[in-house]
Amino acid sequence: MAEGDAVRVRGLRKRYGDVVALDGLDLDIRAGEVFGLLGPNGAGKSTTVEILQGHRSRDSGEVSVLGADPAAPDRRWKARVGIVWQDESAVTEMTVGETVRHFARYYPRPRDPAEVIALVGLEAKARSRVKELSGGQRRRLDVALGVIGGPRLLLLDEPTTGFDPVARRQFWELIRTLAAEGTTIILTTHYLEEAEALADRLAVIAAGRVVAEGPPGSLAGRAEARATVHWAGPDGVERSEETGTPTATVTSLARRFDGEIPGLRVTRPTLEDVYLRLIGQEDPR
Amino acid sequence: MTAADAAPPAAQPEPDGADGAGTAGGTGSDRERLPGAWQLGLLRGAMEIRLFFRQREQVVFTFAFPIVFLFLFASIFSDTMKNTGTTASQYYVTSMIASGIMSTSFQSLGISIAIERDEKVLRRLRGTPMPPAAYFLGKIWLVLVTGVLETAVLLAFGTTVYGVDLPSTAGRWLTFGWVFVLGITGCALLGIAISSVPRSGRSATSVVVLPFLVLQFISGVYILIDTIPNWMLTVGSFFPLKWLCQGLRSVFLPQAAAALEPAGAWESGRTALVLGAWCLGGLLLCLLTFRWKNRGDA
Structure with missing residues (x-):
C-alpha cells in the first residue's frame, strides 16, 4: 500500500475582496485514503478543493499535491490528478462513448x-448523446472523465448533490471500488451519512479553518463522549441516563430486571450532533 | 510511492524536478511520452468538425446566411457599373465570400469559445494534460474546413447565377490562396480575442455580431466601396475585412474594376501587409488576453 502524503497544506489563506474564505487552513492527506471535507456553505470547502486542483490562486500558505505545487501544474502532474467539479459541464452532441474515448487520448496511460464506462454504470448509455442524459447520469459521466486518465488522486466537489438515494448508493460503491484500487480520494459533501460511509478520515472546515479532523467514528471526541442509556420503566415510561460507563449501567439494569431490559438503547452522539456542535461554536463573526 | 513523496515538499514548485521526485519510486510509467499538441490538435479538429455538422441549425445558419444576403443584394443591385466591365451582382459575390470567411472564423469562434468558457468546457480541458495549443489547433481545423466549404458554396452560386468567372491565371489563384489564408487566420485570431470580452455565453452573440455588422457596412460588403463616406472607409481600413474584400475583388473582378477602389488600384502589397499584420497582432492579442474561465471565476 502507498505511504506518505498525497496532500500537505500549511497556513493556506485566500480572500475575495473583504471576505476571508480561508484563514490559515492546514491539511494532511495520506496517499491511498478517502478523505472527506465537511462544512457549511461558504466555509471554504470548494475554495480549498479548487486550490488543490490548481484552478484557483491562493494569497499565502504552502500547498503540495502529489509532491508539486498545484499553482504551477505541469502536464504530467495534471495527468495524475482527476477532477470532478461541483457543477457539471459537457452538455454536447457527442455520445458518452465518444466523450470518454476522446478524453482518454489526452493521457499518457489512460x-x-x-x-470506465462500465465502472460508472453507463454501458447502456454509451451510444446516447450527452444532452440526452439525466442529471445523475451526467454526474457519472463527470466521474468517468475524472478517472479516465488513471489518476493517483481524485478530487470530487459535492459529487452526489441532487442524486436520488439509489444513485447515491451506486456512487458510493464506485468510490469504494476506486479506493480499493489505491486511488487517493478527496471529496467534499453536505451529507454526513455520506462522509461517514465513505471517508477514512474527515476534516470539518468552518470559517476558513479546520476545526476538527479524524476518523468519522471518533471525530472531535465522539468515541469517548458520554453515552445515553435508554430503557422502559415498569410503568412503560421511557427512562434515560447519561453516563461515562454505559456497560456498568446496563449490567446493573440487567440485574434489576433480572434478565432482559425492556426498550434498551445505548446511544452516542451522531456525527451530525458532533458536526453541528463544531460548526455552531465556530460561528463566523 | 516512496519516502521521497513523504518528505515535506518545497513551497515553490520545480516543474520537472518535482515531477521526477514524485515518480522516482513509482512504476516509472509516468515517464511515458505525453501525446503531442499537433496530434491532439488533429484529434480535436476532427471532433469539432463532427460536432459542427451534428448541430443542423448551426450548419444551415452558417451556410445559408451569406447565400440569402448574396441573393438579396445581388438581385436588388444588379446594374452594370460604369467603366468597370462588371456588374454590382458580381461585386456582391466577392463581398459575400469575404463576409462568409469572416463569419465562419471571427463570428463563429467569438461566440462558440465564449459559450464554451461559460459552460466550463474550457475549465474541464484545463484540468486535463491536453496542451492549450491543441485546443486552438482544433479550432483552426474547424475554421479552415467550414471556411473552404462556405467559400466553395458561394463561388458555385456566384459563377452559375451571376456569371462570375473563376480565376483564369495561376497568378490570380495564388492571390486567392494567400488572401484566403491570411484573411481567415487574421479573422479567426480576432474571433478568439473577442471571445474573452463578453461576460457570459448569453451575451456573446450581441458582443460579437455588432462589431461584425458595423465592419460589414464600413468595409464595402453591403455598400459599394465608392459610395461609403471617406472617413468611414478610413476606419474600416484599420480592420481586416476591408482588405479581404479588396483582395477578393482583385481575384474575381476584371482589371478595369480597380477604378472603383479609393486608390484606383488593387493595392495587393498593402492588402498582404494589413492582413499579415492582423495575423501577428491577433496572435499577440490572444496570447495576452485569452481567459480559460469567466471573469469572477478566477
Whole structure:
C-alpha cells in the first residue's frame, strides 16, 4: 500500500475582496485514503478543493499535491490528478462513448474507456448523446472523465448533490471500488451519512479553518463522549441516563430486571450532533 | 510511492524536478511520452468538425446566411457599373465570400469559445494534460474546413447565377490562396480575442455580431466601396475585412474594376501587409488576453 502524503497544506489563506474564505487552513492527506471535507456553505470547502486542483490562486500558505505545487501544474502532474467539479459541464452532441474515448487520448496511460464506462454504470448509455442524459447520469459521466486518465488522486466537489438515494448508493460503491484500487480520494459533501460511509478520515472546515479532523467514528471526541442509556420503566415510561460507563449501567439494569431490559438503547452522539456542535461554536463573526 | 513523496515538499514548485521526485519510486510509467499538441490538435479538429455538422441549425445558419444576403443584394443591385466591365451582382459575390470567411472564423469562434468558457468546457480541458495549443489547433481545423466549404458554396452560386468567372491565371489563384489564408487566420485570431470580452455565453452573440455588422457596412460588403463616406472607409481600413474584400475583388473582378477602389488600384502589397499584420497582432492579442474561465471565476 502507498505511504506518505498525497496532500500537505500549511497556513493556506485566500480572500475575495473583504471576505476571508480561508484563514490559515492546514491539511494532511495520506496517499491511498478517502478523505472527506465537511462544512457549511461558504466555509471554504470548494475554495480549498479548487486550490488543490490548481484552478484557483491562493494569497499565502504552502500547498503540495502529489509532491508539486498545484499553482504551477505541469502536464504530467495534471495527468495524475482527476477532477470532478461541483457543477457539471459537457452538455454536447457527442455520445458518452465518444466523450470518454476522446478524453482518454489526452493521457499518457489512460484506463480502458469501455471499462470506465462500465465502472460508472453507463454501458447502456454509451451510444446516447450527452444532452440526452439525466442529471445523475451526467454526474457519472463527470466521474468517468475524472478517472479516465488513471489518476493517483481524485478530487470530487459535492459529487452526489441532487442524486436520488439509489444513485447515491451506486456512487458510493464506485468510490469504494476506486479506493480499493489505491486511488487517493478527496471529496467534499453536505451529507454526513455520506462522509461517514465513505471517508477514512474527515476534516470539518468552518470559517476558513479546520476545526476538527479524524476518523468519522471518533471525530472531535465522539468515541469517548458520554453515552445515553435508554430503557422502559415498569410503568412503560421511557427512562434515560447519561453516563461515562454505559456497560456498568446496563449490567446493573440487567440485574434489576433480572434478565432482559425492556426498550434498551445505548446511544452516542451522531456525527451530525458532533458536526453541528463544531460548526455552531465556530460561528463566523 | 516512496519516502521521497513523504518528505515535506518545497513551497515553490520545480516543474520537472518535482515531477521526477514524485515518480522516482513509482512504476516509472509516468515517464511515458505525453501525446503531442499537433496530434491532439488533429484529434480535436476532427471532433469539432463532427460536432459542427451534428448541430443542423448551426450548419444551415452558417451556410445559408451569406447565400440569402448574396441573393438579396445581388438581385436588388444588379446594374452594370460604369467603366468597370462588371456588374454590382458580381461585386456582391466577392463581398459575400469575404463576409462568409469572416463569419465562419471571427463570428463563429467569438461566440462558440465564449459559450464554451461559460459552460466550463474550457475549465474541464484545463484540468486535463491536453496542451492549450491543441485546443486552438482544433479550432483552426474547424475554421479552415467550414471556411473552404462556405467559400466553395458561394463561388458555385456566384459563377452559375451571376456569371462570375473563376480565376483564369495561376497568378490570380495564388492571390486567392494567400488572401484566403491570411484573411481567415487574421479573422479567426480576432474571433478568439473577442471571445474573452463578453461576460457570459448569453451575451456573446450581441458582443460579437455588432462589431461584425458595423465592419460589414464600413468595409464595402453591403455598400459599394465608392459610395461609403471617406472617413468611414478610413476606419474600416484599420480592420481586416476591408482588405479581404479588396483582395477578393482583385481575384474575381476584371482589371478595369480597380477604378472603383479609393486608390484606383488593387493595392495587393498593402492588402498582404494589413492582413499579415492582423495575423501577428491577433496572435499577440490572444496570447495576452485569452481567459480559460469567466471573469469572477478566477
